[in-house]
Amino acid sequence: MPHAAARDRLIVALDTPSIEEAQRLVAGLDASVSFYKVGLELVFTGGLDLARALKANGKRVFLDMKLLDIGNTVERAVANASELGLDFLTVHGHDLKTMRAAVAGRGSSRLKLLAVTVLTNLTEDDLRQQGCQMNPADLVLSRARMAQESGFDGVIASGQEAERIRAQAGPGFLIVTPGIRLPGSTTDDQERITTPESAIRGGADHIVVGRPITQADDPKAAAETFLHHIREAL
Ligand code: C5P
Numbered sequence: 001m002p003h004a005a006a007r008d009r010l011i012v013a014l015d016t017p018s019i020e021e022a023q024r025l026v027a028g029l030d031a032s033v034s035f036y037k038v039g040l041e042l043v044f045t046g047g048l049d050l051a052r053a054l055k056a057n058g059k060r061v062f063l064d065m066k067l068l069d070i071g072n073t074v075e076r077a078v079a080n081a082s083e084l085g086l087d088f089l090t091v092h093g094h095d096l097k098t099m100r101a102a103v104a105g106r107g108s109s110r111l112k113l114l115a116v117t118v119l120t121n122l123t124e125d126d127l128r129q130q131g132c133q134m135n136p137a138d139l140v141l142s143r144a145r146m147a148q149e150s151g152f153d154g155v156i157a158s159g160q161e162a163e164r165i166r167a168q169a170g171p172g173f174l175i176v177t178p179g180i181r182l183p184g185s186t187t188d189d190q191e192r193i194t195t196p197e198s199a200i201r202g203g204a205d206h207i208v209v210g211r212p213i214t215q216a217d218d219p220k221a222a223a224e225t226f227l228h229h230i231r232e233a234l
Helices: 019-032 047-056 071-082 096-106 124-129 136-150 159-169 196-202 219-233
Strands: 010-013 035-038 060-067 088-092 112-116 154-156 174-177 206-209
Touching: 010 219, 019 047, 019 219, 035 047, 047 060, 060 071, 071 088, 071 096, 088 096, 096 112, 096 136, 112 136, 112 174, 124 136, 136 154, 136 159, 159 174, 159 196, 196 206, 196 219, 206 219
Parallel strands: 010 035, 010 206, 035 060, 060 088, 088 112, 112 154, 154 174, 174 206
Antiparallel strands: none
8 A cells, every 4th residue: 555644554552450541542543543453452352342433433443462273263263353354463373274274264354463473572592493494584584475475464563674574565565664763762572673764665554653653752752753754765
């Protein structure tokens, strides 16, 4: 989506300990943010109801469940998730069986499936510990190819890999990049980080930003800063 407005490119990760806190954030961010991610932390404390409420209020919602299980279970989970009327759902992009099952479960619904390639907090050493001899970028590329072959709409990857994924996948395949930080800011537990400019210029469609916005003294001002950086890159 080369011409999407800056606002449509920013996804704010609602990683908060309670629904009330997430609702406060959404109210404060107001019109600055049109796209939210509901993930594992919030889903166990009423996140699905909030996701539906956000959709009813005209926002887009990314349900970050990072599914990984046997094909039959993934297919049925995705079929039920498709009924929620949300926009994006994540499935781990480790193998073709899981991803093909997810595509079967999605059926004709409009839910977009995104494959998690290699988590942005993992390094080459972490992969070696898992018994994987590939470097993160090569593994991301390999999993992105499998995701595309399986019928996925796109991938989650670091901005560091966006350019190579775009070159491999061509236009139209969604690249969504977490691990986004402004120069000089704290990296928290993230490892393969990039700036918003570098991710967008590399070909990312969306950047996912959590703590740099949600834990800022003024989240709305922080969101506006990220939007400014996205606009600079477009
Ligand atoms: O707070 P921060 O900006 O680091 O949050 C990044 C968000 O993106 C978190 O919700 C995390 O679960 C998610 N994510 C990630 N790396 C991936 C996939 C999702 O950091 N590969």
